[in-house]
Amino acid sequence: MNTYKTYAERAARHPNACARSLFELMERKKTNLSVAADVTTKKELLAIADAVGPYVCVLKTHIDIVEDFDQDLADQLVELAKKHDFLLFEDRKFADIGNTVKHQYGKGVYKIASWSHITNAHTVPGEGIISGLREVGLPLGRGLLLLAEMSSKGALTQGSYTTESVAMARRNQDFVFGFIAQHKMNESDDEDFVVMAPGVGLDVTGDSLGQQYRTPYQVIVESGCDVIIVGRGVYGKPDQVEAQATRYREAGWNAYLERVRQHQ
Numbered sequence: 001m002n003t004y005k006t007y008a009e010r011a012a013r014h015p016n017a018c019a020r021s022l023f024e025l026m027e028r029k030k031t032n033l034s035v036a037a038d039v040t041t042k043k044e045l046l047a048i049a050d051a052v053g054p055y056v057c058v059l060k061t062h063i064d065i066v067e068d069f070d071q072d073l074a075d076q077l078v079e080l081a082k083k084h085d086f087l088l089f090e091d092r093k094f095a096d097i098g099n100t101v102k103h104q105y106g107k108g109v110y111k112i113a114s115w116s117h118i119t120n121a122h123t124v125p126g127e128g129i130i131s132g133l134r135e136v137g138l139p140l141g142r143g144l145l146l147l148a149e150m151s152s153k154g155a156l157t158q159g160s161y162t163t164e165s166v167a168m169a170r171r172n173q174d175f176v177f178g179f180i181a182q183h184k185m186n187e188s189d190d191e192d193f194v195v196m197a198p199g200v201g202l203d204v205t206g207d208s209l210g211q212q213y214r215t216p217y218q219v220i221v222e223s224g225c226d227v228i229i230v231g232r233g234v235y236g237k238p239d240q241v242e243a244q245a246t247r248y249r250e251a252g253w254n255a256y257l258e259r260v261r262q263h264q
């Protein structure tokens, strides 16, 4: 299965430009770590982006929680992405009809499509959500991930919902290059979906609001995901951000090497 090939092999074959540049940079930097920088001020967000930059392939943002957002923040994030060689992923979780998400993605205060290489969408509204986002994102070379499975307790993203989400991705591979999910989603060697998995932690198994954590080994080796998304595990203790980013990068990369070894 494609999932078990190296990131470099997958970069060489992938039909989607966004997936190709992601796999290439993962191989170049030897990291499958994405840090979720869920902080509420511009200063904190930029400090985390600069501190974790050398260790990540993707910096994931929730731009609408930043109290003092301005265009300069977006510009500086783009600069940091260039400086440290990572992609920006605005975790917007679009969930409306195509015509509405088109405006939410391209316009408004945040103009997400203008600075974020990757974004994501729920599949609950049906395929029109992909068509709407594609109109804005594809001409800019952006890529979309679909939420096929969530990490939180009691999530309804299971069974036929997940299966249908994969079918939607399969029909839209020019723009959709993968999933937010908990397991690999490929069904055959003919397709290669990138799976980014949130709900990753080395020290705790959950929080008080329904989040559930697994280790990088479980996520990468046992479940065949490609990128680990780590939030509080990295930025939770402000004086340890760089140390934790190093720790999770190593855990994620070692798990990947183990997966490649097991499937040689």
Ligand code: S5P
Pocket: 036, 038, 062, 091, 149, 150, 151, 152, 180, 198, 199, 200, 211, 229, 230, 231, 232, 233
């Ligand atoms: O199913 C999901 C999907 C996402 S994108 N579960 C998640 O936790 N996320 C996001 O991953 C969530 O919005 C947050 O930004 C991050 C997890 O953060 P942590 O602090 O729990 O690691």
